[in-house]
Amino acid sequence: MKKVFSVGISILLSAVVAVGCSSGSESKMVSSTSSPAATSAPKSDTPKGKLTIYVGFQEDHAIEAMKQFKKDTGIDADMIRMSGGEILAKIRAEKENPQADIWYGGPADTFVQGMGESLLQPYKSPVAEKFDEKYKDPDGNWTGIYVGALGFVSNKKFLKEHNLRAPEQWADLLSPGFKGQVVMANPGSSGTAYTALYTSLKVMGSEDKGFDYLKRLHPQVQQYTTSGSAPGRMVGMGEAAVGILFASDIIKLQEEGFDSLQLTIPKDGAGYEVGAIAMIKNSKNQELAKKFIDWSLSPSAQEVGQRKGSYQNLTNPEAKQPPKGVNFKELNLINYNTAEAGKERKRLIDKWNAEVNK
Template sequence: MKKALSATLAVILTASVAAGCGSADKPASGGAAPAPAAGDAAKTDKSKGKLTVYVGFQEDHAVEAMKQFTKDTGIQADMVRMSGGEILAKIRAEKDNPQADIWYGGPADTFVAAMNEGLLAPYKSPAAEKVDAKYKDPNGHWTGIYVGFLGFASNKKFLKDHNLQAPQTWEDLLNPAYKGQIVMANPASSGTAYTALYTVLKVKGSEDKGFDYLKKLHPQVQQYTTSGSAPGRMVGMGEAAVGVLFAHDVIKYQEEGFDTMELTIPKDGTGYETGAVAVIKNTKNQELAQKFVDWSLGASAQEVGQRTGSYQNLTNPDAKEPKKAIKLSDINPIQYDPTEAGKERKRLLDKWNSEVKK
């Protein structure tokens, strides 16, 4: 059942305040009374201590996850919500004196970039044995907790007023009718947008052809946001015609009341994120951080999204996926290699800044 838009805004506002609005100065506590349950790797005897977690997915899901973690394990957790690129920059700046213990959520290619800079501590969780090899680092530097596919959110009124069909391919975004009407995040700050950049290069068949396309797309873009999910809200409110973001975020907005949006998945190929979890190197809470990873890979953690309207596909085969999650049989995913994407991240971002955004 769709929630009233006003109620949704209230929930998101509450979650944002609790999460410190993405500020590193005001972490939000999980705040739930310890009550461990049975079933997952991390659900053992109650543990004392507190973790700080940098979170890369939506606030309401993150707040609920912190509560569930404390309930399941007895460990307190504070969270700070940021975009993937912001988390990477923060961990990089704090490498000599880490201010957080865990990185939780956001595309794995950003984790790969951190791994290559020596910012993550390897940990092979026993719970990771259930996770498909393509969704984890073989040495345990990061492990996938969910999968999300890119899509387009289109404003229905704009489509009707301009007698347009919602875009079906990446090429459709170059329609002159969309000039100055497309919103997407900045790939330097957003893991979502970097996933889109890397996807375009693969869909177009080469780096040169991909960048030629991105140069043509640039005049179509009204704004590059900091957050990867923000374009969906802008489209839903009629501030833009089309947004490029993860399909699960579009579905979430639709369920929250933004029935002004239509979701399409590019037929010529869509990329995806493997949302990951990792232990930050030199954490002072190594044992507790490992327990968080164990917990995050269990069904209890991965099913938290069911309560907050998150619609990602899950990596634990024992976890119950949301009914509205995207079905692989309905889309055309590209061969997305998070390891390659992570290794090429800095070079491709530098090239995008110098040749596209200028």
Template sequence: MSSHRRGGLFRSLIAGTAIAAVAGIAAAQADSITVYTSYEEDELAAFLERMEEDLPDLEVNVLRLSTGDLHARILAEAGNPQHDVIWGWAVTSMVDPRIQDMLEPYEPANIDRVPERFRDPDGRWFAVTGYMGAFCVNNMVLEDKGLPMPSSWEDLLDPVYEGEIVMPNPASSGTGYLQIASLLQMKGEEEGWEFLRALDKNMAQYIKSGSRPCNVASQGEYAIGASYALRAIKNINEGYPITMVIPSEGAGNELEAHGLMASSDNKDAAKRFLDWTLSDAAVDEYYNWKEIVTVSGGSIPQNFLDAGLPEDIGSVMYDMDFAWSAENRDRILEQWQSEFESE
């Protein structure tokens, strides 16, 4: 477990094995909460730093896991939940009935800033941010190997890309699952699975993280990393020689939601935290980090637009059926693992 002080507030980024001890501390302090999240580490740190400015007396202990790993963790702890709040977690996972049964309805201050379509009708969760799939394509690798610039998922079936593509493992990565689920929804399941089998022939590896495929492509290890738009934007801004490609079929996407655990012993503090997530300060920070923000009150940064993100995000987003993605998740992952992880 690593820990540090910033602004007088103790905060922990908790390893999975250390959560019980930290949760015990949280239970003993009225202004201390434990939060589970799948926000990426860099954006998580920025959000927490901004929060400390507004809520300096609130201690927030954080467990950060990838979407799939967090899903497994919460279900494993269902008989004795160890956290107070779910923060920035995939709606596709949040709408799992087993998860929803653990949540207590709560409408935080400023909930009207979030359109109704991004909220649970019963008030158990609300989604403020999101992410969408994109390819990180290394311009130098393409030039060195004489490869064409892809513009679509269909382009990735070209044999010239054999061994040059990496993408996230959908069993552990929310980005990976949204990519698989969007392809199955776009093409229908029969054609979608045939497409994935054909794509697998060009795949170098499946990586646990949603951001790492972009990172390894950015570093020139592979030509193409199927990742998400925000990671591509950040890497472009850091000077990596990549192009962000939003697939012409439409970008699979996921929303990130917050919710209050019914089992929490620190609900007043947890509600203060959830109220803050819809504050002006929080919304300003979301726009600095996220390609999709559902909350009114901000604008897309110019450097996002310069990296290739369209001003009208909706024009490139595939219209995801999140309920379908949730209902079929276990079945899809079981088939995916049986076909592609056993190799």
């Protein structure tokens, strides 16, 4: 097998988080209990226990969320950052003895697969009653916390030097000028990449036509990374010409100073994720886990990421949307069926490995 790029997931990071004060795919733990300030909440009001949270979105956003959660509730929490597919695999491996309580972030179709494997504990948060039905599972297995559209990111210098235009539709990625210059994640490890896989099937009109497209795209691909956001940084560093990832991650990189990046969103159909949260089945801290879910769905919790350059659209109708985020009303969104995408996830990834990435 060729073109597999893996980012290590074995790094363990302890961070000191003071109360009141994207990211690769590596596992990183952040604790909210190391600092003397973490005990500032009145002891009589501090719930007993400690949460462990597997996080599937940008690390700096997640660290900020852990700090704010501790400040708002007095509840201690450790977080470990991984890609969506890695979280699913870890929860599956720990099924008989769960080591975490919450799965926080990443495309909901990965949660749907976990739900089908009886890995999630249903919980209908009262906060979610006002949410659009498409942003939550009707039985409470998962609830959406943000929404993000897929986009293409191009290196402006490469485009200029090779007299190329930034891709504006999926077929543009097949241009001879992009041969060996496209980078995307592996759908087996990355929820971002699976969103792209499922989207391409819908845009092309059928599964057969979609896989024919993916087979033609394969020679264009330089690397399949583990992390869904890694392609954006690679394009920004000039290591590749074009990447496929979520638009919010591209905007974040642009804001961080990668002026060489150009964002385009496919006009012939943009897929999108509903980033979700769920309780892990047989969590040892279910009451605390419910408190975290309730908190995560509140407007203030969803807005936390904007302090760290998070540009996803938010699911709580009372939350303030990021001013530099993508306007979904201006996009040609596909009919992304989260339930179907989740149920078909394993089969489609197996088929991709057998027919495309062989």
